[in-house]
Amino acid sequence: MELHHIRRGTGKPLLLIHGIGSTWHSWEPILDELAAHREVVAIDLPGHGQTPALPGTNTFLGLTDAVADWLRDEQLEGIDCVGSSMGARVVLELARRGVVGAVVSLDPGGFWEGWQTPFFYYSGAASVRLLRTLDPVLPTITSYTLGRTVLLAQFSVRPWAVPAHRALRELRSIARTSVYDExxxxLVYGPRQQGLPAGSLRQPLVIGWGRQDRVCFPSQAGRAVEAFPDATLYWFDQCGHFPHWDQPAETVQLILSVTGKQAVAANVPSARTAAG
Incomplete structure (x- = not known):
């Protein structure tokens, strides 16, 4: 199927994949800076933004298959890619399949255990129900610092600093994503994310994590690296679930370093692998 997407800049292509309920607009804090160095291709996943839902049931693997098929159709296999949240798990799966190049996976979902599993599900389900109820008055709520602080506290360490237009777009996107519930x-109760044994990856893979992530807790980072032992773990200080919101300059630096023509995982700037 055709995935709605935008292209910015010139140079070596770089694919950006957003999280559940988001659209390509989620990348706007770093889009222009990345496009100054690369041709950036930012997609809307099926059922998100301007891309129609998949026929039948929409699952994580179904969305990933759609991206893989689209990359093949667009002759973009081997493209470097960056993902956020659910999109971060998508790029891990694409890396596992060997269909992409260098990968930066930012706070990937899917590595919860124990109480974290129902917490993620019920907090996500409750959040989307609340946003659907508030949808008509979201423009007013997000125009106030207090409103943004309350509604974005789970995603950002500085929710009050998120511009009103960005907060409104993100929250309305979550509320209006028709496939969000399924x-x-x-994502939570379906098949677990498979990993790769050490020595399997032929391209750099960095898993980035915000130390103050309140959506995918920092303790999950260790499980992600256990599944992908060839990966380098990079910690963002003073950062929540979206490094590209809370630490945009550092995120751009990391992405460009990891996905550069001569990049290897060992050259990640100031790589921090200590426990979160």
Missing amino acids: VLRD
């Missing part, structure tokens, strides 16, 4: 359930 994708959320499958």
Whole structure:
């Protein structure tokens, strides 16, 4: 299927994949800076933004298959890619399949255990129900610092600093994503993310994590690296679930370093692998 996407800049292509309920607009804090160095291709996943939902049931693997098929159709296999949240798990799966180049995975979902599993599901389900109820008055709520602080506290360490237009776009996107409920359930209770044994990857893979992530807790980072032992773990200080919101300059630096023509995982700037 055709995925709605935008292209910015010139140079070596770089794919950006957003999280559940988001669209390509989620990348706007770093889009222009990345496009100054690369041709950036930012997509809307099926059922998100301007891309129609998949026929039948929309699952995590179904969304990933759609991206893989689209990359093949667009002759973009081997492209470097960056993902956020659910999109971060998508790029891990694409890396596992060997269909992409260098990968930066920012706070990937799917590595929860124990109480974290129902917490993620029920907090996500409750959040989307609240946003659907508030949808008509979201423009007013997000125009106030207090409103943004309350509604974005789970995503950012500085929710009050998120511009009103960005907060409104993100929250309305979550509220209006028709496949949100079925994708959320499958993401949490569907098949677990498979990993790769050490020595399997032929391209750099960095898993980035915000130390103050309140969506995918920092303790999950260790499980992600256990699944992908060839990966380098990079910690963002003073950062929540979206490094590209809370630490945009550092995120751009990391992405360009990891996905540069001569990049290897060992050259990640100031790589921090200590426990979060």
